[in-house]
Amino acid sequence: MVIWIILLAMTAAAVMVVLWPLSRHAAARGQADPDIQFYREQIAEIERDQERGALLPGEAEAAKAEAGRRLLRATGTQDEGFAALGEPALRRRRAVSALALSVVPILAIALYGAYGSPHIFDRPAMMASRPQAAAPDLDVAVTQIETHLAQNPQDGRGWEVLAPVYLRMGRVDDAVKAYGNALRILGENADRLSNYGEAMVLAGNGLISSEAQAAFEKAVALDKAAPKARFYLAKAAEQDGRTDKAKAAYEELLAVSPADAPWTPLVKEQLARLGAPQAAPAQGGEPQMGPEDILRMVSGLAERLESQGGSAEEWARLMRSYAVLGQRDKAEAAARRARQALAKDDAGLKTIETMARELKLTDAAQ
Structure with a gap:
């Protein structure tokens, strides 16, 4: 709706540009004619010469009479000129005004339809009826x-x-x-x-x-x-x-997987890493952690828990990691250290005891 108001305002401004010169005759009529002004100044000059004694009274009257006649002729000419702007001129102005009021908007609409984008105003409705392609957050x-x-x-x-x-x-x-x-x-x-x-x-x-x-x-x-x-x-x-x-x-x-199965490259990579002679390294497979990586990861977790402490879940994870790696002595030591670190955390101690029982580390219980 706002865009249409703007377009109407622009059309009105274009029409006013066309109609403005047609109204200038009123201003022109209010301006003084140069000839009339000249004769009036001439009469005033004759009166000043008479007062100074430069002209005799008879000469002054004759000169003023002549200037008055010329002034009257000039005034009559101007009235006739403005009379010529009467009914015929008024009809011409009305015709031009009507033409401007009708042709300018029609021409503007035609040009906009040919070179503009009138369909753009329907786009919000079209987009609203279309499902959103963007995924929600x-x-x-x-x-x-x-x-x-x-x-x-x-x-x-x-x-x-x-x-x-x-x-x-x-x-x-x-x-x-x-x-x-x-x-x-x-x-x-x-x-x-x-x-x-x-x-x-x-x-x-x-x-x-x-x-x-x-x-x-x-x-x-x-x-x-x-x-x-x-x-x-x-x-x-x-x-x-x-x-x-x-x-x-x-x-x-x-052996039981299709040749194009997505996990086939990964399985081949595991076999190649273990030294299976019939397997070739897979190309593009997802890298997997080897034993060295796992040991390094567990060692890092242990160092962090020793130096900074941690949650009961992290201590339990360390215990389980050692047990899975077959390092039961380290698992038992981690259980003892966890009990010391979580001595004031009843819920944490319960988590550690549950993990110790699951891993059969009960001999480490205190």
Whole structure:
């Protein structure tokens, strides 16, 4: 609506530019004619000469009479000139005005339709009727789902949808809980168990705990072809130092997988890293952590907890990491150090004792 008001104002301004000169006759009429002004000044000059004695009274009267006659003639000529601007001129002005008022807007609309963009005013409505292509903000979407699940905690499908989103956001612990809720509500199947186990592996910084391994074993029991579960079980054997078993598991998975399966390059890379002669290094596979990387990661976690302290979950993760690596003495030492660091944290101590029982480190209990 605003744009049309602007266009109307511009059209009115264009019409006024055309009509303005037609109204100038009134101003011209108010101006004094040069001849009339000249004769009036001549009469005034004759009177001044008479007063100074430069002219005799008779000569002055004769001169004034002559100037008066010329003044009258000049005045009559001007009246006739303005009379010529009477009815015919008025009709001409009206015709030009009507032409300006009609032709200028019509010409402007025609030019705008030919070279302008009249369809642009319909664009907002068109865009409103069109679905938005941009994806909604991820944080806003997650907040909406979380609000829904807070009100409907038994919506297993909602937890299952939210869990991989948590993983993409780096909220790994939340993803583990979401997958756990989906399993509890919707029941166990190979995919849910595999995803749940993978989330626990990510939460453990790549180390496969006994709980994650149990989830993978259940997934394979339900579906022997579950590739993700079989891959992580082979990885678990590798982490336990059972290289031959890991190789056999990778080779079996590769044998039953399609040649174009997305996990095939990754399995080949694992076999190549373990020195399997029949496997070639995969091109473009996702890099995996080797034993050295895992040891370095666990060592860094231990140093940080010793120097800066940490949460009960981090201490429990360190205990589990040592146990998975077969370093039970270090796992027991980590349990003792965690009890000292969390002596005033009852909930934290409960977490440590639970992990110690799971890893069968009860001999380290105090």
